Amino acid sequence: MKAISKLKCIVTPQPSVETVFTPLLRPYSLTAVAKLPESSSLIDEFTKFCYQRDLPKAMKAMDSMQKQGIWADSITYSELIKCCLARGAVEQGKLVHKHVFSTGYEPKTFLINILLNMYVRFNLLGEAQKLFDQMPERNVVSWTTMISAFSNAKLNDKALGFLILMLREGVRPNMFTYSSVLRACDGLPNLRQLHCSIIKTGLDSDVFVRSALIDIYSKWGELQNALRIFNEMLTGDLVVWNSIIGGSAQNSDGDGALNLFKSMKRAGFLPNQATLTSVLSACTGLALLELGRQVHVHIMKFNRDLILNNALLDMYCKCGSLEDANFVFIRMVERDVISWSTMIAGLAQNGYSGEALKLFESMKVSGPRPNYITILGVLFACSHAGLVEDGWYYFRLMKELFGIDPGREHYGCIIDLLGRAGKLDKAVKLIHEMECKPDAVTWRTLLSACRVHCNVELAIYAAKQILKLDPEDAGTYILLSNIYANSQRWEDVAEVRRIMRVRGVRKEPGCSWIEVDKWIHAFILGDNSHPQIDEISRQLNQLIQRLMGVGYNPDSNFVLQDLEGEQREDSLRYHSEKLAIVFGMMRLSGEKTIRIRKNLRICGDCHVFAKLVAKMEHRIIVIRDPIRYHHFHDGVCSCGDYW
DNA sequence: ATAGGGTTAG
Incomplete structure (x- = not known):
């Protein structure tokens, strides 16, 4: 109400019924403000500073306007907000927000959307949500801004929740909405449902929606569906190609990824960092060192790209060339936790445990904070080098030292460690004490140890546990039947063979x-x-x-x-x-x-x-x-x- | 004013 009285001093309108009852929803024409001679020069100044991106002067002008109770138009404010965004000026942005809402006019939805977007970009989701809740009118842009904010933050439930509320309020999603919300899918049924609505609205012809669909189908393991969407497309851009190449590589179809890469080049597209990262990842999966080296030559111009370098590093590690991996690692201008984890695990897996542990020491001194995966590499290195004490030390203290709860994979490393050292009973005890449920991989680790130490009874036990969890595992059936055959337990052999036949398990040829x-x-x-x-x-x-x-x-x-x-x-x-x-x-x-x-x-x-x-x-x-x-x-x- | 693609383990 205070705002209203201020407003009256300036333009002194004749109050109509509407302005009395819904003053905030019916703004007066802003041109009326600009026409006043004493205010126009200040507004002009302000406008000038905003367009010149002179943030301090614009803020000062805005302050004077605030004191005099005069206001500029939405476009000018949106320029000022852009300026705050460009400079990362959070506090100034908040002042603009306050100012805009003190005018007595209900700010236009357009302007509030820009403020919303500002909070999202500043990663202030709480502020964004508060502002969103206060909006008298929310259009598709407001909803989409919120959905994309939450799906980027991986708060999938919230993103999907916003979509449902939006539909309930009768606001129709557009291609922007769908391309954001697809990333927040919580499973295949949900994805299919969304895909149906997209087809019904005809938005599946949009390239953004397509690439989002291809990507999310690949992420949920349905490469076939991703390929179908890709193949139905008549025109596409680089991102769509990247989505399908990346999807193939991630679904361990390296061959497919490399063939698509060839087609992409034939279609006249120049690969960028994302393309080459996926191509390297395909080389990694297929252990194609020579092809990987060729890609390395071609990515020299992107040699500052962290993700690409990480992929290159991993390629050399997984292709077993630690000299090249080290060469890349020491020359990287920037290294993140993934670079360190990749190098540590790579060294450990290839038999250089001592080097892996040394590298971990220097990471503790001068590198980023280790994460879940880093510790896995460290435990693997300890296990490989037979460093039972060190392994136990890191395992017991990982929570305390690095703030990471031991997961199933960490237990797996320790079981491997104990197994290698011949402490099978301790390994079994640990499996039974695990906080997370052991899975087939856990039992397979124990089985490996039984195999090396020729513990037949425990091997049978472990094999049975594996088959309970993974009834399709041909290797384990064969191993079990071999163990029985070796102990002349022919009836058991026949039983295993029978189960294999019944379940239709076929062994993959080597x-x-x-x-x-x-x-x-x-x-x-x-x-x-x-x-x-x-x-x-x-x-x-x-x-x-x-x-x-x-x-x-x-x-x-x-x-x-x-x-x-x-x-x-x-x-x-x-x-x-x-x-x-x-x-x-x-x-x-x-x-x-x-x-x-x-x-x-x-x-x-x-x-x-x-x-x-x-x-x-x-x-x-x-x-x-x-x-x-x-x-x-x-x-x-x-x-x-x-x- | 709102949108899509890439790296570590398993």
Whole structure:
């Protein structure tokens, strides 16, 4: 009411019925204010400062206007707010907000939306929400601003809640709304529901909505749907390509990602940082070191991009080239917690535990605060180096030292640590004491330890736990039946085989990949389609003969280690990694490292074989299986024969 | 005035 009286002094309007009852909803024409001679010069000054982006002078002018009870128009205020935003001037922004609301006019929805947006950009969601609640009228922009604020803050429930309220109030979402709210989906049913409404409104033709749809379908693991949306598109932009390439890479379809990347270039798009990050991530997944190196050459111009550098670092780590990884790491102009975690875990996984722990020490001194994943790498390093005491120390004190609660994966590392040290009973005890429920991975860790330490009874127990949680796990069935066979428990063997048949579980054939001269050669157990297979087999047989001369016995009884179920002697002889190693020796010059990626875990016989080849033939061999790295050099393996 | 894409573990 005070505001109203002020207003009357300036323009002295004839009060109508409406102005008496709804003064705040019916603003007087602002031109009436500007016409007053004594105020116009001040407003002109203010306007000038706003457009000149002279924040201090504009704020001063605004203050004088406030004292005289005169006001400028919404456009000018919106300029001033832009100026506050550009300078990060939070306090000044709040003053503008106060000023705008003291005019006695109800600020236009347009102007309040700009204020809303200002609070969102300043990350003051509470203020934004307060202002939003006070708005007499909210249009699609107001709602969308709130939805995008909450979905960016990962407060998905709130973002979706706003969409529902908006619909209830009869405000129709537009393409801006949908492209924001899609990121806040809480599951596939929800996503399908949103997708339906988008199709009904015809907004699925918008490129922003499309890229958001492609992205979110990929994030929920439905790459097929993402591809369908992508393929139905007639025109697209770089972001849409990036969405589908990134989606493929994230859903472990590296091949698909690389093919899409080729198509994208053919369609005339220039890749940017986001594209190249996904391409690197595809190389990482496929262990394509040489292709990754080529990408490295092409991203030199983006060498200040942190995310891209992190992806590059990870590529070198996961392709087993720690020299290159270190080269990238030390040259990075900026390193965040991901860079450090990647490097620490990379060193540990590739057998450089000491270096990993040293790096962690320097991170504690001069790096960012370690997070959940950093600690995983540290525990893994301790486990790998057999540092039981250090591992326990970090595990027990991680909450106290770094403020991180131990999760299932941390327990997994400690179980691995105890298992490696042969303390199986302690490992089992820990599993039963875990605060979070053990999952199949947890039990598989225990099973690994049982395998190495030949604890049959505990292995059977662990295998049964795995199968309860993951009834499709072919490797575990095979392992279980092998254990029974080894103990002559034929009825149990038959039972396991029967369950496998009933559940339709089929074992995946062992497959190894090796990159030679920009070609990827795949060797699949039982498949003879490689053009040089005869020569490879011949050389493999010769090699086996040579190795037998130094004590290699291919008929080893690796029942407990044979996760592939390929342990019959004839197939053992032709395990895919053996073919790949021989092929690598044939095609790669002596000083080159033979790098192989495998889909299944390496068996004990191949492990012995690789160690001997490395020693006898003076080759460095790196084999990456789904969870561990094996660097074979001079008769020893970086895994310390524990995997 | 409001919108979409990239990196660490599992």
